[in-house]
Amino acid sequence: MAEIVDRVTADDEGGRIARTLLFPYLNHAANMYGVGYATAADIDAGMRFGCGYPIGPLALIDALGAKTVVDGLNEQFATTGDPLHRPDAALVEAADQGLSFTGGDEAGADVPQVKRPVSSVGVVGTGTMASGIAQVFAQAGYQVVYVGRSQEKLDGVLGYVTKNLDRAVAKGKLDADAKETILGRLTGATEREALADVDLVVEAIAEDLDIKLELFRDLDRICKPGAILATTTSSLSIKACADATSRPADVIGMHFFNPAPVMKLVEVVTTDATDADVDETVRALCLATGKHPVSCGDRAGFIVNALLFPYLNDAIKLQESGAASMEQIDTAMKETKLPMGPFELLDVVGNDVSLAIQETLVGEFGHEGWQPAESLKQVVAEGRLGRKTGAGFHTY
Ligand code: CAA
Numbered sequence: 001m002a003e004i005v006d007r008v009t010a011d012d013e014g015g016r017i018a019r020t021l022l023f024p025y026l027n028h029a030a031n032m033y034g035v036g037y038a039t040a041a042d043i044d045a046g047m048r049f050g051c052g053y054p055i056g057p058l059a060l061i062d063a064l065g066a067k068t069v070v071d072g073l074n075e076q077f078a079t080t081g082d083p084l085h086r087p088d089a090a091l092v093e094a095a096d097q098g099l100s101f102t103g104g105d106e107a108g109a110d111v112p113q114v115k116r117p118v119s120s121v122g123v124v125g126t127g128t129m130a131s132g133i134a135q136v137f138a139q140a141g142y143q144v145v146y147v148g149r150s151q152e153k154l155d156g157v158l159g160y161v162t163k164n165l166d167r168a169v170a171k172g173k174l175d176a177d178a179k180e181t182i183l184g185r186l187t188g189a190t191e192r193e194a195l196a197d198v199d200l201v202v203e204a205i206a207e208d209l210d211i212k213l214e215l216f217r218d219l220d221r222i223c224k225p226g227a228i229l230a231t232t233t234s235s236l237s238i239k240a241c242a243d244a245t246s247r248p249a250d251v252i253g254m255h256f257f258n259p260a261p262v263m264k265l266v267e268v269v270t271t272d273a274t275d276a277d278v279d280e281t282v283r284a285l286c287l288a289t290g291k292h293p294v295s296c297g298d299r300a301g302f303i304v305n306a307l308l309f310p311y312l313n314d315a316i317k318l319q320e321s322g323a324a325s326m327e328q329i330d331t332a333m334k335e336t337k338l339p340m341g342p343f344e345l346l347d348v349v350g351n352d353v354s355l356a357i358q359e360t361l362v363g364e365f366g367h368e369g370w371q372p373a374e375s376l377k378q379v380v381a382e383g384r385l386g387r388k389t390g391a392g393f394h395t396y
Helices: 002-009 013-034 040-051 057-064 066-080 089-097 128-139 151-170 176-184 209-222 238-243 276-288 304-320 326-335 342-349 351-365 374-381
Strands: 120-124 143-147 186-189 200-203 228-231 251-256 265-270 292-297
Touching: 002 013, 002 057, 013 040, 013 057, 013 066, 013 089, 013 304, 013 326, 040 057, 040 265, 040 292, 040 304, 057 066, 066 089, 120 128, 128 143, 128 151, 128 176, 128 251, 151 176, 151 186, 176 186, 200 209, 209 228, 209 238, 228 238, 228 276, 238 251, 251 276, 265 276, 276 292, 304 326, 304 342, 304 351, 304 374, 326 342, 342 351, 351 374
Parallel strands: 120 143, 120 200, 143 186, 200 228, 228 251, 265 292
Antiparallel strands: 251 265
C-alpha cells in the first residue's frame, strides 16, 4: 500500500502520468458512492476482483488522503476546465471533514442463501465469456448445458475449457481424473430446447439488444417455471430483457469479467421487478463458484466498466496529446501495481468492445470528456481489435 501511495505521489514522469489518469477515476468512484449507486465495499471489491487492482478506489483515496486528491483534481481542472476534473462533493466533504470512505458498511452483511435450488445451469453463447462461464460452473460441480449455433462453435467451447484444464493439470493444480469429471459435466446442444429443465440460464451472446430480446422471448417459451434467467450483458438494460418475458421477477444481470475463470467478480444487477429470492440465490451461487458478488442497479456500465473504461480512454487521449508514449503510460500504471497497463488491457478486452462500451457510457451519462478517443476509433476502423486479431495498440 505504501509503495502504491509513493508511486502515485512521486515527483517524476511516472507519478505525473499516474495522477493524470487515476485522479479522475478516483473522483468518479467518490461520486458513485456519494450518489448511493453502490456501497463503498462493493465499489472497492469491484475494481479489486474485476480488474485485479491491488486496492479499490475509495480505499486508495483514504490512503492518499482525500485532500491530496482534491488538490490534484483542482490543479487538473485549472488546466483542462473539464467538469469531470472538478472535485466531487463527496470527495470535498471527506477532505474538509477528515472522513474516511472505507471500513463503514461491510460489517453485518448477511451471507446470502440459495432460495431456489440450482443443480443444472444453461449457458447460451460460444464466445470467450460463454466458454469461461461454462467452465466456472462445471468446475464448481454443476451440470452445464451450453447452447451454440453449430457443432463447430460447440467444439470451440469444449476446446477452450479443455485447454484451461490442461494448463491446470500441467501445473499440478488439478489431476487428470478431476479434469475428466469436469468435462463430463458439460453437454453441448445446438437447440435451445435443451434448456427446458435447467434451473439457471446465463446468456453471453452478442451484445445487441434486439438479439438479446429475441433470446429472452425464447427462454420464456422454453424454460421451466421458476428457472432464473440471467444475462451477462455489460451495457444493455436488464429491464429490457426482463420485459421481453412474462416473468420479469426471474430475470437478473450476472456480469462476469474477462477471463471469467480467473477474475473473481460478478456484478449482480437487479431491476425493480427482480424477485428478492432470485437476487439472493444468484449471490449465493457466485460464492458457491468461488466468485465475489457485488450488487448494483440497472445502469449502463454498472460499477466496474463505468470506472474502468473512461480511465482507459483517458490513457489513449494522454498518448494522443504527446505528453507520454504508450510504453511510458503502460509502465507508469503497472508501477502503481495495476496488473496490466491500459493499452495492454484494451488489447485484451478488444478495442471494438471498448469503443462500444465507451459510446454507451457517453449515451448514459452525457459527459463530453468521455467521448471516445480518436485513435480508439481508428484502430477499430482498421480492424486492429487487439489480441484476438493479432494487433491492436500493440502487435502480438
Ligand atoms: N483463461 C483462463 N485462465 C487464465 C487465462 C485465461 N484467458 N489467462 C490467465 N489464466 C490463468 C492462468 O492459468 C493462471 O492460473 P493459475 O494461477 O491457476 O496458474 C492465472 O490465470 C494467472 O495467469 P498468469 O500467471 O499467466 O498471468 P498474470 O499473473 O499476468 O494474470 C490476469 C493474468 C489474471 C489476466 C491479470 O493480468 C489481470 O488481472 N488482468 C486484468 C484483467 C482485467 O482487468 N479484466 C477486466 C476487463 S473488463 C471486463 O471484462 C468487463 C467487460 O464488460 C468488457
